[in-house]
Amino acid sequence: MSKTLLLCDCLSSQTVDAAALSKATGMACAGCHTSLCTSQIDIAAKAIEAGDVVIACLQEAQRFAEVVEELEVDAPQFIDIRDRAGWTDDTAPTTPKMAALIADGMLPEPTYRSVDVVSEGTCLIIGAPDVALATAQSLVETLSVTVLLTPGADIVPTHEYDVMLGKLKQASGTIGQFEIKIDAFQQSLLGGRGTPGLTAPRDGALSHCDIILDLTGGTPLFPAPEKRDGYLRADPKSQPAVAKTIFAASQLVGTFEKPLYVRMEPTLCAHSRAEKPACSNCLNVCPTGAIFSVGEHVSIDPMICAGCGACAA
Template identity: 30%
Template sequence: MNIRFTDMPPLEPVQDGRDAQARSAAVLAADAIPVYEASVTVNYRSGGRTLVVGSAANALPWADRLAAALPVTVLLLDNQDTMPVRPYPVHVARTVAVAGWLGSFEARWQAPGRPVEQGRFDLVLDLSPSRLIPSHQRPNGYYAPGYDDDARAQAVEAMFEMVGDFEKPKYFSYKERICAHGRNGQEGCTACIDICSAQAIAGDGDKIKVNPYLCAGCGACSTVCPTGAISYAFPPAALTGKRIQAALRSYREAGGSAPVLLLHDPEHGAALLAQLGDAIPGRVIPLALQHTASTGIDVWFAAIAYGASGISVLMTGHEAPQYTAALDQQMEIAQAVLDGLGYDGPHLQLLRVDAPEELAVALRHAPRGLAPSEPAVFHLANDKRNTLDYALDHLHRHAPQRPEQVALPPGAPFGAIEVNRSACTLCMSCVGACPAGALQDGQGVPLLRFIEKNCVQCGLCATTCPENAITLTPRLSFMETRNQPVVLNETQPFHCIRCDKPFGTLQMVENMLGRLGSHPAFAGHLDRLRMCGDCRVIDMMEPRDEMRVTTLRRD
């Protein structure tokens, strides 16, 4: 796209000038919020042991330069008639594998006809044709500059400085108790694993594990997490909320109208905005984030509740592609809610631009959606679901329309479940699988209860159900019953025909009779399926050739 600034329709100069002055006040107010110091850090130690991988023509000249200050080992990927003589180890390798991070890289390689060798390194200069570590976000200490000599020179200069002790914030916090990844060996939500561009998150049984040394702090995992089990710890959501609230309040008090928050990263996005200068519309308030993938529906809903007419998120092409897909989905969900409440929109804009001309045009069409008539005063919580509760309650209370529920697209973290009563045996497997407390048993009575407000639509209940009796229904409910337990299924308990103790439900016993009636253990003894576990064992152990009298109670 090659559009000149003069090709754009003119702004209303008076209002745009007033908005620009209000924007200045908003930016000052946001910048006045102090940034928290990281309370927990991740520490690296590098002794400078460097691995260089590539062909002889590519690797050896740069290895020679690095060897002037660092201990170097080279792996050559091409054949060598005569091994080059160097004051550092040089190996020929046909296969190479590298994993790790600054101060803790592990490399394995093998030459033809030789056993596998391995080594540990602090730094890696990867000059191979295909990157050895393919993740979009590269680990600290790993340099893969490609074929450009200037980029290679910059990488080598940076490596000279990577000796010593280093630290970074621990960007995330994790609450295993409410994680929806899995229960009882059944897999549920994998959103954080799928989106992590550093490959720092992996499944670990029913929970996840996050490698803090690989985590790059993009915050995308917290954006897509439905429960808030993984959250952004640095900077925390509460700090971002204070900055947004202060900016919008100052903008409003200075006489600005229809403000749009432009969320951007502090490097590439900020550089692109700097090229625009005065071409940025006055009502657009730039707000730098640690990463543009670190905010989602909780922050956006809160910003609109505070009075924003729209949210624009600037992506410059340097982000991982899965971030764009995730933000697209988040915006679809958020806009569906706002549309359902009658707020004229659109309110959300995902910008994918890498040139100032394109950005200028896009910002002239920034969202101008309807905001609540009364700005909210709540503060963002570090607990994602609490923030959503506050924001959605405010948006519904001041909405042009106040429906009891709003239909949402699949993947939304809100919804109900439907239970097929004829199939459900009330085994309560779903209750044990639910990570959010949305499903509850009857406290000794055979009934299944559901609290819709707690449901995050992770699907663990449906996956766990042995009868396939559960279906997810994505929606957002504003009914009073959303906070209250609602009975989805109930029945009378089935009593043991021998001791009269309740041990299940009629549906469950009928299912067992249908499935196990032909099993050799029960052939000719179907009444055992109508007995509790204790009585079943007693009946099986009693001698068959002795006369006995047993009173069987039949329903």
């Protein structure tokens, strides 16, 4: 059953072309009313009771909701054409914009999509030994901690958390699924007396963790670092900032909902359509680095996308 459009010109304060809107939207419309929320409320009530009605006024939705409650029927749909198109100083005809607003309002609600991300609390801490080791000590009760110190740093033997040496070469991923590559990697060998021994250094060691706590005070590991879930940074010279980050890290254990913000539509993408790099606009504007070129097409990592909308603008 097609919907009925209920129009009102708000005491003649806007021009509403009912016939044109009915034609443009394909919705039945019995002309334009002038005070649906007051003296013509009976007309509104009758239409609401008949069902499948769209009222082109959002301002008085509450008044119409009272009618719905009295009649015990389904609520109508509301679309604002008055404030968004009718009341304008623009001299251009308003009918096309009103028709577009109504058509837009009739589109199905986009489906909310999300996935669960699990963080088991494995946390990599990077930074200078004093602050990194003290931070590890604060988190051992809640997280499974590993500290990465730069090659040559002194290792204090402990069974409470892991300490390794190396240079963090590369990091990718997000909460629950970070991947890291470490050069000059050395693991401590606990046992015996005195300073623990170390494995022979090796490049390209790979590891995984759920959380990265960056206390280096240096360049962030990721673009738009504040948008990277599970990546926490603090200025190591600021005790309050470090304490705040320790608390934030301690909360990152469990299952989290990750909204899936974007959907790649290859037919709209010049790069994918041409099957070769032809346009890089969205790659250039994406602050998180979630969009990348994969040979003949463009791909988006939905786990990294922060939903800023820049690529869709």
